[in-house]
Amino acid sequence: xxxxxxxxxxxxxxxxxxxxxxxSSLLKVNFDPTFVYRADAPVTGKVAIISGGGxxxxxxxxxxxxxxxxxxxxxxxxxxxxxxxQMLAAAKQVDGGAGVLxxxxxxxxxxxxxxMATELARVEDIRVLxxxxxxxxxxxxxxxxxxxxxxxxxVLAEKICGAAxxxxxxxxxxxxxxxxxxxxxRSMGMALTSCTVPTKGSPTFSLGDREMEIGxxxxxxxxxxxxxxxxxxxxxxxxALSIINDRPYSRTVxxxxxTQEEWVDVELVNSEFKSGDRVLAFVNGxxxxxxxxxYIVYRKLAEICQKQGLQIVRNLIGxxxxxxxxxxxxxxxxxxxxxxxxxxxxxxxxxSLCW
Amino acid sequence: xxKEQVIQWLQNFAAEIEQNKEYLTELDAAIGDADHGxxxxxxxxxxASQLSSVADKDISTILKTVSMTLISTVGGASGPLYGTxxxxxxxxxxxxxxxxxxxxxxxxxxxxxxxxxRGKAHLGDxxxxxxxxxxxxxxxxxxxxNKNILETMQQVVLVAEQAMKETILMLAKKGRASYLGDRSIxxxxxxxxxxxxxxxxxxxTLEN
Numbered sequence: 001x002x003x004x005x006x007x008x009x010x011x012x013x014x015x016x017x018x019x020x021x022x023x024s025s026l027l028k029v030n031f032d033p034t035f036v037y038r039a040d041a042p043v044t045g046k047v048a049i050i051s052g053g054g055x056x057x058x059x060x061x062x063x064x065x066x067x068x069x070x071x072x073x074x075x076x077x078x079x080x081x082x083x084x085x086q087m088l089a090a091a092k093q094v095d096g097g098a099g100v101l102x103x104x105x106x107x108x109x110x111x112x113x114x115x116m117a118t119e120l121a122r123v124e125d126i127r128v129l130x131x132x133x134x135x136x137x138x139x140x141x142x143x144x145x146x147x148x149x150x151x152x153x154x155v156l157a158e159k160i161c162g163a164a165x166x167x168x169x170x171x172x173x174x175x176x177x178x179x180x181x182x183x184x185x186r187s188m189g190m191a192l193t194s195c196t197v198p199t200k201g202s203p204t205f206s207l208g209d210r211e212m213e214i215g216x217x218x219x220x221x222x223x224x225x226x227x228x229x230x231x232x233x234x235x236x237x238x239x240a241l242s243i244i245n246d247r248p249y250s251r252t253v254x255x256x257x258x259t260q261e262e263w264v265d266v267e268l269v270n271s272e273f274k275s276g277d278r279v280l281a282f283v284n285g286x287x288x289x290x291x292x293x294x295y296i297v298y299r300k301l302a303e304i305c306q307k308q309g310l311q312i313v314r315n316l317i318g319x320x321x322x323x324x325x326x327x328x329x330x331x332x333x334x335x336x337x338x339x340x341x342x343x344x345x346x347x348x349x350x351x352s353l354c355w
Numbered sequence: 356x357x358k359e360q361v362i363q364w365l366q367n368f369a370a371e372i373e374q375n376k377e378y379l380t381e382l383d384a385a386i387g388d389a390d391h392g393x394x395x396x397x398x399x400x401x402x403a404s405q406l407s408s409v410a411d412k413d414i415s416t417i418l419k420t421v422s423m424t425l426i427s428t429v430g431g432a433s434g435p436l437y438g439t440x441x442x443x444x445x446x447x448x449x450x451x452x453x454x455x456x457x458x459x460x461x462x463x464x465x466x467x468x469x470x471x472x473r474g475k476a477h478l479g480d481x482x483x484x485x486x487x488x489x490x491x492x493x494x495x496x497x498x499x500x501n502k503n504i505l506e507t508m509q510q511v512v513l514v515a516e517q518a519m520k521e522t523i524l525m526l527a528k529k530g531r532a533s534y535l536g537d538r539s540i541x542x543x544x545x546x547x548x549x550x551x552x553x554x555x556x557x558x559x560t561l562e563n
Binding site for chain 1: 384394474
């Protein structure tokens with residue numbers, strides 16, 4: 001393993017300390033428990049947005065803390081969800097009196113820890129709701145699996161909901177909106193190589209020189225199949241068509257019900273893409289793929305969308321939700337409406353997303 | 356089982372996890388994300404360092420301390436699952452300074468129920484429940500047959516080992532392993548393995 005790290009155990013802490021030093025006007029870092037929060041938090045009267053997950057996906061989530069996006073991010077160890085005390089401490093720090101929305105990716109560890117954090121926050125009279133992101137079409141069903149993973153749409157939901165909160169939406173409105181973004185976003189990823197988790201020191205999985213893994217999540221875990229390497233155009237077609245041809249997907253998610261003060265099962269279904277839809281196209285690198293290659297993917301994606309009658313009205317291309325140094329990419333398409341577009345366009349000032 | 360033995364059990368378990376850290380991580384690398392051994396070791400190292408400060412407390416308090424430590428240091432799926440196991444276990448033995456065989460049964464039953472509720476997994480999903488559930492059944496049978504605590508745990512560990520090995524043939528339906536589909540078959544579940552180690556360390560404590 002060759003990496004720019006001192007000790008595997010100090011990886012997360014030293015990276016966050018560097019981040020705090022580099023962006024002191026935007027964010028602060030609290031250690032023990034660990035969380036990153038916007039420098040001017042709490043913002044009185046504004047719904048606070050908190051996300052979190054394992055480290056190793058930078059810039060997600062800490063890179064999105066700042067004005068118009070996240071109020072706090074809770075980083076766990078590499079690829080390991082953070083703990084409930086981190087999430088609770090972050091909520092206490094950034095709650096401006098209008099409540100807190102936890103944006104949670106659908107991974108078993110993240111889901112369980114955020115559920116515990118929600119229960120703890122409620123005991124301390126902090127108003128908290130949580131919304132799951134589960135947009136990965138590589139996972140076909142939720143009956144025999146943990147359900148679809150939360151991947152690329154997470155970044156888009158964090159930006160759009162961050163803008164909604166800044167715009168004065170109240171907590172249930174922000175939560176509903178987040179759910180709507182999730183139901184309109186779909187993603188699919190692929191890997192050319194594995195990554196190496198620092199504490200383990202060797203690659204998590206091995207891929208031959210002429211092999212690739214299609215349908216990965218953000219830790220390289222497989223979704224569909226391992227196949228022989230194809231051209232970028234063919235890969236882009238596989239990813240894009242998996243998203244565009246995906247059928248309505250139904251799942252049951254557990255959400256906190258404020259009136260009943262308990263968890264309830266909610267059935268959610270998303271609709272398919274249709275010719276004429278306006279979309280935000282997001283080409284994401286997994287950390288080890290150059291931007292030039294991501295633009296080759298985008299070039300083909302734009303051509304496919306045009307053929308399918310999908311109008312790309314906004315785009316985002318770059319490394320935003322990564323898997324350490326893994327080579328590969330993911331594509332996310334988000335069906336947008338006027339409200340989402342307006343909020344996507346509002347100014348954002350974070351370490352890694354700024355306009 | 357007195358509380359010195361409970362403390363000894365937890366120390367043995369922490370040592371067992373440390374010894375098997377790389378083995379658990381290898382099992383997890385095959386079907387998960389290669390952190391089970393590392394995460395459990397981080398949690399139980401912290402647990403081991405705190406045991407002396409609660410050694411004079413009742414068993415319920417000791418187990419609750421274990422739970423809170425695991426919840427705040429492990430993360431991932433094993434943090435809430437093991438944390439909930441010990442939290443429920445602690446409430447099943449409130450105020451006890453000593454555990455009769457029936458008390459240990461109640462402890463394991465309550466822990467199992469907590470894990471089932473938190474993780475929403477069922478028998479056969481290739482998780483720690485595939486060890487815990489047959490273990491509780493076996494324990495119940497031993498209690499019904501008036502076996503002593505040592506005989507009971509000897510039988511329980513045999514059942515646990517067998518159940519752990521049976522996860523090799525299972526198709527994972529929970530956690531990250533579930534995304535592998537058929538490819539998860541042929542690999543032993545890391546959570547089931549650490550659960551077996553927990554019971555093995557309990558037996559080792561009683562045998563000494």
